[in-house]
Amino acid sequence: MGSDLRNATGAQVRSACRSGALTGPTPGLALGFVHANLVILPRDWAFDFLLFCQRNPKPCPVLDVTEPGDPEAKIVAPGSDLRTDLPAYRVWKNGELVEEPTDVTRYWRDDLVSFAIGCSFTFENALLDAGVPVRHIEQNVNVPMYRTNIPCKPAGRFSGPLVVSMRPLTSAQAVKATQVCSRFPRAHGAPVHFGAPAAIGVQNIDKPDFGDAVEIRAGEVPVFWACGVTPQAAVMQAKPPFAITHKPGHMFLTDLKDTDLEGE
Amino acid sequence: MGSDLRNATGAQVRSACRSGALTGPTPGLALGFVHANLVILPRDWAFDFLLFCQRNPKPCPVLDVTEPGDPEAKIVAPGSDLRTDLPAYRVWKNGELVEEPTDVTRYWRDDLVSFAIGCSFTFENALLDAGVPVRHIEQNVNVPMYRTNIPCKPAGRFSGPLVVSMRPLTSAQAVKATQVCSRFPRAHGAPVHFGAPAAIGVQNIDKPDFGDAVEIRAGEVPVFWACGVTPQAAVMQAKPPFAITHKPGHMFLTDLKDTDLEGE
Known part of the structure; x- marks a missing residue:
């Protein structure tokens, strides 16, 4: 099917x-x-x-x-x-x-x-079109997602932390990904963070709160995007x-x- | 004061x-x-x-x-x-x-x-900074605004036409204005129309529905933006x-x- x-x-x-x-x-x-x-x-x-x-x-x-x-x-x-x-x-x-x-x-x-x-999925298609690899697609698993220590702005009865998705990229790929994703403000837009996971409260990059862990290779940094699980x-x-x-x-x-x- | x-x-x-x-x-x-x-x-x-x-x-x-x-x-x-x-x-x-x-x-x-x-006002400041003239500021009157025949998307009990503001520009200025205003999606963004007023239901450009009429000079076209009066x-x-x-x-x-x- x-x-x-x-x-x-x-x-x-x-x-x-x-x-x-x-x-x-x-x-x-x-x-x-x-x-x-x-x-x-x-x-x-x-x-x-x-x-x-x-x-x-x-x-x-x-x-x-x-x-x-x-x-x-x-x-x-x-x-x-x-x-x-x-x-x-x-x-x-x-x-x-x-x-x-x-x-x-x-x-x-x-x-x-x-x-x-x-x-x-919207910006991932655009990343692939731009030649930026998407690791969890390569590895055929779900994207890794993490609760951060960044609070969302509360509204009435709703509050909670920003949840982010992560894709490992080289710095050159991260720059390209930022350019590509900036074009899609209605699909999470540009990354919210890259580099040190602890800076946004992610303690163990190999243990995502949702989804699956993916390989981070030498020369790559984790790049984090706001996620629709939030x-x-x-x-x-x-x-x-x-x-x-x-x-x-x-x-x-x-x-x-x-x-x-x-x-x- | x-x-x-x-x-x-x-x-x-x-x-x-x-x-x-x-x-x-x-x-x-x-x-x-x-x-x-x-x-x-x-x-x-x-x-x-x-x-x-x-x-x-x-x-x-x-x-x-x-x-x-x-x-x-x-x-x-x-x-x-x-x-x-x-x-x-x-x-x-x-x-x-x-x-x-x-x-x-x-x-x-x-x-x-x-x-x-x-x-x-947000994008008008940016226009002036970019060297694009704003006629109603020059003439010290209120911006001309018009009801159009473009319907807003209704929601519950709210509906109505798109109201637009108008600034006369040369075509080169209109291109520059489009570039500048595209940077401000949270302040009405790029124009919605330029040229023939009748194409958006504006019958008499000299008789705005709100605000004041402004001079349109030879070589200028009226350029229309979505307006907060809507x-x-x-x-x-x-x-x-x-x-x-x-x-x-x-x-x-x-x-x-x-x-x-x-x-x-």
């Missing part, structure tokens, strides 16, 4: 999810289309969360927010149904994971507001009575192209 | 407003500091408005949003009091202007959420039961410098 969808459109991937044909991770599918993080919250939590995203745009670049109860992401994916169009979801109650279904129709409520948030970590910490997110790696495919996320 | 404050800081201008010493317009004051549009709404209207801004970032670049009831813009102006720190306000009930006070302390409520929104027009159209805005030209001075609004 996966290989069939490599050159599919975002809409075709959504359709494969909706029919039940696709329940696996999305990296490598619908190349060139924007994959998005998904967070769904009740209406009375939505203002605080939107404000959290607005105050922390590097980890939380908002691409679309639905009207309460509307399951269609009208701006980034007209015709979509957020209840069925992801390969897999996580359902949370009071901050506890209760289920990982492939369809959340039975959980739907009229007060749910959905947030589609930019994802690092808003999910803030949701888990705030423990709203009810929330739905995508299952990690099982993203929402939009109709946007990666190039649409370039700044002006 | 005004000339004393030309080289003042944002905080000094706020203090002059708070003491009642300054009740006039802010253009030309605290040069290099960011002047902001202000919109204050009840909590139950705040999500829709924040979403309207998020969906329409060119006319509505959000710089700060307060917690409900908090009169301090903690991010852009720590120590500020939004009830007293502007030279003049407009108070609205059900979409009707009811008063233009210089202090809104007696109107304050525990459920009010305040929005500080980027303003064109969110105010959307608020007036939505007719919330209660709202406060700045009085036009009487802006909220922040601690941000114009250069802080450059993109990455």
Whole structure:
């Protein structure tokens, strides 16, 4: 299934999810289309969360927010149904994971507001196009992610540390990566740090808090980017009575192209 | 008073407003500091408005949003009091202007959420620094503004047309202005149109909907930018039961410098 969808459109991937044909991770599918993080919250939590995203745009670049109860992401994916169009979801109650279904129709409520948030896959495609290697793709593992000691700006009931992803690069590659990623403010933008992990509170680079460790070769430094896991970590910490997110790696495919996320 | 404050800081201008010493317009004051549009709404209207801004970032670049009831813009102006720190306000009930006070302390409520929104003064300073003339400053009048036929993306109860400001430029100046303003995505960014006014629904360039007409000389084209009046027009159209805005030209001075609004 996966290989069939490599050159599919975002809409075709959504359709494969909706029919039940696709329940696996999305990296490598619908190349060139924007994959998005998904967070769904009740209406009375939505203002605080939107404000959290607005105050922390590097980890939380908002691409679309639905009207309460509307399951269609009208701006980034007209015709979509957020209840069925992801390969897999996580359902949370009071901050506890209760289920990982492939369809959340039975959980739907009229007060749910959905947030589609930019994802690092966008800039990774641009890095590869620019000849900058992406180690976790080479090693075929998940990107390593770390909680930092950099606090996000809190908003209402949401707070928490900045979570970062890491890619090892030579200094010349790091400069090129900074140039490339600066073009994508809506997909986490330029790196937030490079070099000494301890400077941002990362004690053991070989033990990521999320994802998998990757090799750092001689002459390379770890380069850190704001990560879309940040808003999910803030949701888990705030423990709203009810929330739905995508299952990690099982993203929402939009109709946007990666190039649409370039700044002006 | 005004000339004393030309080289003042944002905080000094706020203090002059708070003491009642300054009740006039802010253009030309605290040069290099960011002047902001202000919109204050009840909590139950705040999500829709924040979403309207998020969906329409060119006319509505959000710089700060307060917690409900908090009169301090903690991010852009720590120590500020939004009830007293502007030279003049407009108070609205059900979409009707009811008063233009210089202090809104007696109107304050525990459920009010305040929005500080980027303003064109930021990029105008950058234009002047780059040698691009700004006609309404030369003519010492208010910038001409027009309702267009370009709809904003609606959000909940908020909708309305894009309002644009206009500055006449030669084509070489327009290119330079586009380069300069592209650096300021949080202050309306690059122009949205140049040339034929009718193409965006502006029927008579000599009769602006807001502000004053300016001279367009031979060899110049009108260049149009998304304008911070757009969110105010959307608020007036939505007719919330209660709202406060700045009085036009009487802006909220922040601690941000114009250069802080450059993109990455």
